Amino acid sequence: MKLVVAIIKPFKLEEVKESLSEVGIEGMTVTEVKGFGRQKGHTEIYRGSEYTVDFLPKVKIEIAVQDDAVTVAAQAIAKSAKTGKIGDGKVFVLPLEDAIRIRTDESGESAL
Amino acid sequence: MKLVVAIIKPFKLEEVKESLSEVGIEGMTVTEVKGFGRQKGHTEIYRGSEYTVDFLPKVKIEIAVQDDAVTVAAQAIAKSAKTGKIGDGKVFVLPLEDAIRIRTDESGESAL
Amino acid sequence: MKLVVAIIKPFKLEEVKESLSEVGIEGMTVTEVKGFGRQKGHTEIYRGSEYTVDFLPKVKIEIAVQDDAVTVAAQAIAKSAKTGKIGDGKVFVLPLEDAIRIRTDESGESAL
Amino acid sequence: MRELLTKLSGLLLIALLTAAVLDTTPAIGQDEAGPVDEYLELVESSGAEYAPAFDFFTVSMLWTVIAAALVFIMHLGFATLESGLTQSKNTVNILFKNVWIISIGLITYAVLGFNTHYPVDSWQIPGWLGINGPIGDLNADGGDGWGYGGLSLAMTGYGDFIFQAMFAATAATIVSGAVAERIKLTSFMVYSTILVAFGYTIAGSWHWGGGWLSDIGFYDFAGSTVVHGFGGAAALAAVLILGPRAGKYTADGIKPIVGHSMPLAAIGVFLLFFGWFGFNGGSVLSANPGPLGLVFTTTALAAAAGGISSIITSMVVLKKPDLSMALNGLLAGLVSITAGADSVSPFASVLMGAIGGVIVVFSIIFLDKIKIDDPVGAISVHGTCGIWGTIAVGIFGGASLSSQIIGVLGVYIFAFVFSYIVFLLIKVTMGVRVSSEEESRGLDISEHGQEAYNIS
Amino acid sequence: MRELLTKLSGLLLIALLTAAVLDTTPAIGQDEAGPVDEYLELVESSGAEYAPAFDFFTVSMLWTVIAAALVFIMHLGFATLESGLTQSKNTVNILFKNVWIISIGLITYAVLGFNTHYPVDSWQIPGWLGINGPIGDLNADGGDGWGYGGLSLAMTGYGDFIFQAMFAATAATIVSGAVAERIKLTSFMVYSTILVAFGYTIAGSWHWGGGWLSDIGFYDFAGSTVVHGFGGAAALAAVLILGPRAGKYTADGIKPIVGHSMPLAAIGVFLLFFGWFGFNGGSVLSANPGPLGLVFTTTALAAAAGGISSIITSMVVLKKPDLSMALNGLLAGLVSITAGADSVSPFASVLMGAIGGVIVVFSIIFLDKIKIDDPVGAISVHGTCGIWGTIAVGIFGGASLSSQIIGVLGVYIFAFVFSYIVFLLIKVTMGVRVSSEEESRGLDISEHGQEAYNIS
Amino acid sequence: MRELLTKLSGLLLIALLTAAVLDTTPAIGQDEAGPVDEYLELVESSGAEYAPAFDFFTVSMLWTVIAAALVFIMHLGFATLESGLTQSKNTVNILFKNVWIISIGLITYAVLGFNTHYPVDSWQIPGWLGINGPIGDLNADGGDGWGYGGLSLAMTGYGDFIFQAMFAATAATIVSGAVAERIKLTSFMVYSTILVAFGYTIAGSWHWGGGWLSDIGFYDFAGSTVVHGFGGAAALAAVLILGPRAGKYTADGIKPIVGHSMPLAAIGVFLLFFGWFGFNGGSVLSANPGPLGLVFTTTALAAAAGGISSIITSMVVLKKPDLSMALNGLLAGLVSITAGADSVSPFASVLMGAIGGVIVVFSIIFLDKIKIDDPVGAISVHGTCGIWGTIAVGIFGGASLSSQIIGVLGVYIFAFVFSYIVFLLIKVTMGVRVSSEEESRGLDISEHGQEAYNIS
């Protein structure tokens, strides 16, 4: 199993979620994060002094999938999250050794 | 070493924390996340129009442990987080190659 | 590739970010988390009853790097995040099997 | 002399003539008739010699309606204070309840409250019970002049009504805070309606309506007992039936359920303080300069003293300067002076407020000890301090101590019993508490399908 | 008799003598002259026999300025209500707009608004258009006494000005809520300035300025039509040109854009309710006890009825007790009574408010259905209920139904057309809408480079 | 003629007779005596011919206490403004300080402030220092009628006290904002107590207490200098000793520490604007229609002008429409008009406010440049604009420019030195600043063990 971790632009979340369910992926965990990379932040001003906000709001999606589903999932995300503009984000793939469904104690792929 | 990642229902956090310390696990990192899966969200209404809230509030717990402690940890979590109702969540186990304690620069298992 | 995950004290974030860019690491994802470990929380009081706040605010930094950059990154973080006081946090290193840059579909190291 | 006399008479002549024909031609020759014209007619019609009294009547009436507006804003104070001291997952519910309370409070007061609060001569049980019908045109039959209540009331019928109507909902609001975060919405809507329509007005009629309490010389200037005490005692009964919030009292002690926004709580308390100037000041029932100034002074000083003493108490007893206690302390001072604001010295008002500020801290801690869960401290602030404030008039204000005690007992027992019975009936019929599932999820989503905050 | 007569004359003599020399020697012997001295001189100068009227004048003037302050606080009400019912990423922008509106509203009213609102004899088109210049020293030429407007106005020139000035900005505020979250700041600043300076004042002159509407006997006590209706109709025009917020109306139906803070929204509505006592009560234009009490009562009861009926409606129609609807219901009740607050019975006021509370719910749902996106419901609350409130005076208040209808048509059409043209001109010249990029990012960052919340 | 004369005398006879026996039998025959009765007696007792003056007295007294309530609400304004412009980790601390300030301010004013502010004849150093004891029963010896201060004051003793008492705490509140986020709580509690008890009242006695400033003809209507200037200068001294917040001024320039809630800040400013009508309007010290209307108008127009000019300035200088600057601009306008609200034309008031709005922006930027860290801009708003407002009366209000300058110098220097010494003494004895550890963690947890927000 793999853990597919994607960092995307917040307003793309809905789209990504839909394209994932199209490829049969119904489970995921989402976290609000702040991103730092090529895409630069913006400058704000407060009571006369400027300052730059480096970190941009992003959304992190974590999905545990069977090995064979990795590419489908990654593609689905990459396709639906793309705007072509800098800051679109990343998809990371990590090895996942085990998974347990708390409710049923099932483990392994059947837990996903 | 492994990184045990658990997604649980928020109100179960205290219980999980306690059962973990019972098995001698004192360190963990907790994140508020939103979950999406079999458990369906609820519909809300605002000024006359309905809409569904898909994502449910969950809590993510990350625990770095020695290899031999994985099962204990996973069991402790699974046991204490279980309500038997849909949406109880998952426990994932990821390989962890190295760990460093920033304060002391210790690394490896001694850093946990 | 590796995923370097660091848990640090919030007010150290700026420093860590700078020392990372010094070693040429420009990309990272940051999450506000709550930490639990050796460092104990504080007790608060509300309307006459005391209670302890166990979880301490921490910041999690995730950085995907090439294998050869891991030590540099880890060192940079450890150095800049250290206060020597309990609660400084951890650096974890996880294996990363693949990475995709959504904008360009580049994958592997070139995606970082 | 004779010459002058003639001259005077001349002046006088013009004066009276002008006045006499005012309704046909305006005084200072100009075409359209205006409010001043009409006013002069009114004055004339009641006899020119009453002009000063009439003006006083007008000033007093103005103050009465302004005071009514000030009492109204107290409801925003309650709404924000209650929201601030409870969890954000129940905020929509609390705000909603407060919109309901002020609305239903005003309507029921028009439908039957006013005439039940002031039965005048139509009691079913003289001095004890006089339930009556809706208000009519209160401006009719001289109700818009001092014809209303004769010289004994310096306001019109509507002025009297609207000022008292704003008070009515208060009782229900006090309960609202104490039962927050676990009561079923519809049940509360029914309960609060019955409480403001019957409970509050019947108890009130005993004192302000000229009932048995006024006969025994019970003294409660603006309602430490008949308003705040009533609400506090009613709240206690409701809480006893309802039980504490889930997770508040555990095996290993009290687990505080922390309020979600201190700024909201502070806004609430300052608005209540602000509105209290109308609550106590308006209870002078006229713009009489002497009492008015005294009431404003004693009210403000008692609040301040309550704030300070509660701060000191929290620092000594709790080892922390507790904001929520300081806020309750201000209110404690206000409740403690409400019964005697017009009849004690500034010095006494400071004492009364300061003692109230100490009492409230211990009362809150004590109620928590005996597992009576009052999220906002309403029972302590209004109930406990209401007792103290009323008794204190016997100590500092020259009222008969025994009458004060009888009054407190009478009203508190009635409020408790009335509330207990009504709440129990609702419990057996429709239930009073949400499911533990709904409670942990929060009433906003489970009862309203709405969330209070949506930061994006 | 003769003997007594002499005695009386003696008394009288002393009285008049004392009065006559008051400016040289204070009445109750003491050195420095004070306000009471001056006041007595004023009274003397207008003839001692007018004393009561003069006092009434003073009381009425006091009420006028207090009412002005109450109307002012309505602008905080609007600011918080609008902020609460919109997204947090646009909050700075909304607050900023409200600071702008009240500021520019007051200034333009001094520069030309007041004299355009009340052209007196200087109309360009009699009864229709009388644009005039800035105010001068309104205390001059007896403007500080009842010389101002003779006995027909119980206030000074400045009293009249400041009370009306506080009203002026309201129209723009109503639009502000409807166009929120997508309008370009600078464009709104220009638009709102023109609207308050010309649009509102011209339409107002037709009725309160003695124009053609007052001639046909149109009755609008405090402005259901000329204030709220005007704002609502102007808002509708602006929204039609501006279009809905991105993502609100999608292929698969309406996607609600949820307000970010219900406590802010509730604070706003309660403050508006509070200020409305000045809005309606002050429109009595004097402290005349009869009407004043009636107006306070009808205003409060209508609001309460609107709250209750909207709650019931939302429970029946939406199956949920919707807080945002309950809040709008209170306002709906207030708008519905504004035109007739002084001329209907309490019973009628309850009816008028209750109907308003039902209307507003359906109006909001309907506008959403036809894809008119009004984030705060301003068009429904002020526009739709403004119509109802004005017509209702024809039903319950004895006004001529036809005149009422003509008045509504006249003002609404003018407001709509005026707003449409101005907004269109601004669209073609400077643009009215932010880029979709800026909209999704939020106006706070894109327009102000500031964020409303920074929880650390 | 003779016939009529007789008739008149008849009327007169009845009038006087009735009046003469009013205390025994009520005027309009009915059993129980009420406020109007009592009032008529009062009128009688001071001589029927003073009736109008007496009514004026009553109206003025009513306005005085209402104004006091309006000034009170300014303290909620300060509390919310300060909270909004600072970090959420220090919010409990700021709210707590504001509860403390209003409480201790009222109490100390009763204990010694009032009689030190107005020493009348008991000066230790004539015209400079007159520290005196607590207030007694101010209603005694005619203090509840115009016996109090004779005709020169249209209020009772308590009216005078409560109105002035509400002002007193203001000085400390101004400092509170400037020293926020790093001052030690207990130290601030001691400091603020001394400042309001002695500093403010001594400086005030120089002008309003009939001291040397009033002798040289210094003119400060409602306190641009003696209230706002005093607070601003005292704040400057405290900040100089205290130093800036950690991390504000770094090697690579100014790092703004952003306020955590703009809605709170906006609520604060609007409430301050609202309360200012009592602050300035109440300073007319009577309900005299002429000045009252003028003061309301100049106050509102100056605020509006300040808002607009600060908006334009921020757009030009900072390239952004800065909300926090716009909010400060409104306040700047208000402070700028406070000294001359009763003595300048509306046009002048617009100018004064507009200039104030420009000054405040540059003052804030300048103070930041020279590393004087004032989180809420209190020094600029109250201190800098206080100078401008006072001088402006010499330019637009006909006051002597030299006297104005002397007055400003006198009060500002005294306030600065007094505050500096007191603050320094506290620093050496108990310390004034929290540890950097506590500062970065936030005062809410380190000082109060409480958090302001707990969103669940």
Ligand SMILES: Nc1ncnc2c1ncn2[C@@H]1O[C@H](COP(=O)(O)OP(=O)(O)O)[C@@H](O)[C@H]1O
């Ligand atoms: N090396 C990295 N490790 C972890 N997250 C990264 C890394 N590089 C980028 N990110 C995340 O991806 C987001 C987008 O990256 P960025 O470089 O800004 O644009 P792009 O992905 O289009 O090149 C960043 O905001 C950050 O959250």
Ligand SMILES: Nc1ncnc2c1ncn2[C@@H]1O[C@H](COP(=O)(O)OP(=O)(O)O)[C@@H](O)[C@H]1O
């Ligand atoms: N494939 C997945 N990858 C990551 N997180 C998941 C996955 N499936 C479920 N989750 C997380 O687990 C939570 C519970 O899963 P759900 O399917 O709703 O109930 P259950 O675990 O009882 O079957 C989800 O809300 C989500 O946060």
Ligand SMILES: Nc1ncnc2c1ncn2[C@@H]1O[C@H](COP(=O)(O)OP(=O)(O)O)[C@@H](O)[C@H]1O
């Ligand atoms: N075993 C662990 N797994 C995951 N996170 C941990 C673990 N131990 C500690 N942490 C994180 O590191 C933080 C600091 O650890 P702590 O034990 O308090 O101090 P130190 O790292 O100096 O020993 C904790 O707050 C927690 O967020």
